[in-house]
Amino acid sequence: MVVLIVDYKTSNLGSIKRAVEMYAPSVIVSDNPADAKKADKIILPGIGVFADAMSYLKKHGWVDELTEQVVYNNKLFLGICLGMQLLADIGYEGGDTPGLGFIPGSVAKLQQMPHERIPHVGWNEVYSTQQDSLFQNIPNGADLYFVHSYAFTPRNPEHILATTPYAGGFVSAVQANNVFGVQFHPEKSTPVGFDILRNFLSR
Amino acid sequence: MLKIRVIPTLLWKETGLVKGVGFSSTRRVGTILPAIKVYNTRQVDELIVVDVVATLGQREPDYTTVDAFSSHCFVPLTVGGGVRTIEHIKNLLKAGADKVCINSAAFDDPSLIKKAAMLFGSQCIVVSIDAVKNARGEYECYTHSGTTPTGILVKDWAVTMQELGAGELLITSIVHDGSMSGYDLELISLVTSNVQIPVIASGGAGCYDDMYQAITQSNASAVAAASIFHFTQQTPLEAKKYLGSKGLPVRNVYMGKNSNKQDGLKAWQ
Numbered sequence A: 001m002v003v004l005i006v007d008y009k010t011s012n013l014g015s016i017k018r019a020v021e022m023y024a025p026s027v028i029v030s031d032n033p034a035d036a037k038k039a040d041k042i043i044l045p046g047i048g049v050f051a052d053a054m055s056y057l058k059k060h061g062w063v064d065e066l067t068e069q070v071v072y073n074n075k076l077f078l079g080i081c082l083g084m085q086l087l088a089d090i091g092y093e094g095g096d097t098p099g100l101g102f103i104p105g106s107v108a109k110l111q112q113m114p115h116e117r118i119p120h121v122g123w124n125e126v127y128s129t130q131q132d133s134l135f136q137n138i139p140n141g142a143d144l145y146f147v148h149s150y151a152f153t154p155r156n157p158e159h160i161l162a163t164t165p166y167a168g169g170f171v172s173a174v175q176a177n178n179v180f181g182v183q184f185h186p187e188k189s190t191p192v193g194f195d196i197l198r199n200f201l202s203r
Numbered sequence B: 001m002l003k004i005r006v007i008p009t010l011l012w013k014e015t016g017l018v019k020g021v022g023f024s025s026t027r028r029v030g031t032i033l034p035a036i037k038v039y040n041t042r043q044v045d046e047l048i049v050v051d052v053v054a055t056l057g058q059r060e061p062d063y064t065t066v067d068a069f070s071s072h073c074f075v076p077l078t079v080g081g082g083v084r085t086i087e088h089i090k091n092l093l094k095a096g097a098d099k100v101c102i103n104s105a106a107f108d109d110p111s112l113i114k115k116a117a118m119l120f121g122s123q124c125i126v127v128s129i130d131a132v133k134n135a136r137g138e139y140e141c142y143t144h145s146g147t148t149p150t151g152i153l154v155k156d157w158a159v160t161m162q163e164l165g166a167g168e169l170l171i172t173s174i175v176h177d178g179s180m181s182g183y184d185l186e187l188i189s190l191v192t193s194n195v196q197i198p199v200i201a202s203g204g205a206g207c208y209d210d211m212y213q214a215i216t217q218s219n220a221s222a223v224a225a226a227s228i229f230h231f232t233q234q235t236p237l238e239a240k241k242y243l244g245s246k247g248l249p250v251r252n253v254y255m256g257k258n259s260n261k262q263d264g265l266k267a268w269q
Helices: A014-021 A033-038 A050-059 A062-072 A192-201 B032-041 B052-057 B063-070 B086-095 B104-108 B111-120 B154-164 B185-192 B208-216 B227-231 B236-245
Strands: A002-006 A026-030 A041-044 A076-080 A105-109 A120-128 A142-148 A150-154 A160-164 A170-176 A179-182 B005-012 B047-051 B077-080 B099-102 B125-133 B139-143 B148-153 B168-173 B199-202 B222-225
Touching: A002 A014, A002 A033, A014 A026, A014 A192, A014 B063, A026 A033, A033 A062, A041 A062, A050 A062, A120 A170, A142 A192, A150 A170, B005 B032, B005 B052, B005 B199, B005 B236, B032 B047, B032 B063, B047 B052, B063 B077, B063 B086, B077 B125, B086 B099, B086 B111, B099 B104, B099 B111, B104 B111, B104 B139, B111 B125, B111 B154, B125 B154, B125 B185, B139 B154, B148 B154, B154 B168, B154 B185, B168 B185, B185 B199, B185 B208, B199 B208, B208 B222, B208 B236, B222 B227
Parallel strands: A002 A026, A002 A041, A041 A076, A076 A179, B005 B047, B005 B222, B047 B077, B077 B099, B099 B125, B125 B168, B168 B199, B199 B222
Antiparallel strands: A105 A150, A120 A142, A120 A160, A160 A170, A170 A179, B125 B139, B139 B148
């Protein structure tokens, strides 16, 4: 099994690479879209700003290549944090920007609630809607690490894989067939985050 | 709900270089790396590493060593000390920092915070403010490891930093720092009541109840501490047990995949 971690210059990839290497024999970290062809699974990590990330992905040929491999070739795909948000049709951070569009929905700023602070930083509960899938054998309500100001809301409720009670409740994981997204950082949420990664990698 | 964070702060003071075995580059490893490794095995919430030498000596952040730290760090890592430019921030994030902490440089050029937030996102920009109560009884910002007064009031600076895009504020009382006599609750309250971004209390923790006070009396979202963990037998894990026993939301500790779901979570209620 070959896992590709997309390097689109938004963040350090060391942590996610080290985490994935624990469960996958062959891991490629690449900024060359052509490498997606040889991957069985693709991970899109990322911290940063929606508009800039999409601009980079488009300019360097990633949008076309990822669409082919994920939408047409049905390769398993996991977006993490910004990587999950980029799955949307449109994002409102840094201007109105089209996303990858793999899962219909939009990305907007978290709702400011009284007694809560934005960015949402720290450990919070993740309640999954399905117990098989990414959250198999993961205790419901386990704390995972979040650091974000924006969140992705899928248009189709069936694509909601997990929610977190903050900002009025937001979607913390999504799934549409072979496409997965998690708003938290599994690579920074040892050990439960690692178990979630293992679930993805063993599908 | 979002949990209270207990964050050990590691002060990186070593100036002597250590040649790593099997590495061609020299590194200032000292006591930081072993501490990171230990904290990692104990599921600590986050770690803050402050390069005290870089701050005072006006030299560039030590990316090579940060890379070495992050390769052993599987919890969120904030790195500060001597961060002065966009290039520094970019390189630190690349080297493995999840968040960067900026203090003195923001006073020289506040637009650095705005640019950094736009480029990297607010969530990875922590602005650190060191405070001293001046002769008029107002909290004033100090820079360069608490040695240089700025003439700017903490209350005003906190609001400005939030407006420019800081994701979190790390507020340290210079007088309380290292004293282990409690956080400066008045200072922390001043900031938390004037901003809507998370505030990390720093400076003065001597016992777990000090952390409890900072959270309940002053609305801190997180508590950072150095001396209490460095010089006493108290630990972040025990701190969270204490806070949990007093009814505060703290991270539930996951016991691992092999345990059944009921025992899988251990929360201190």
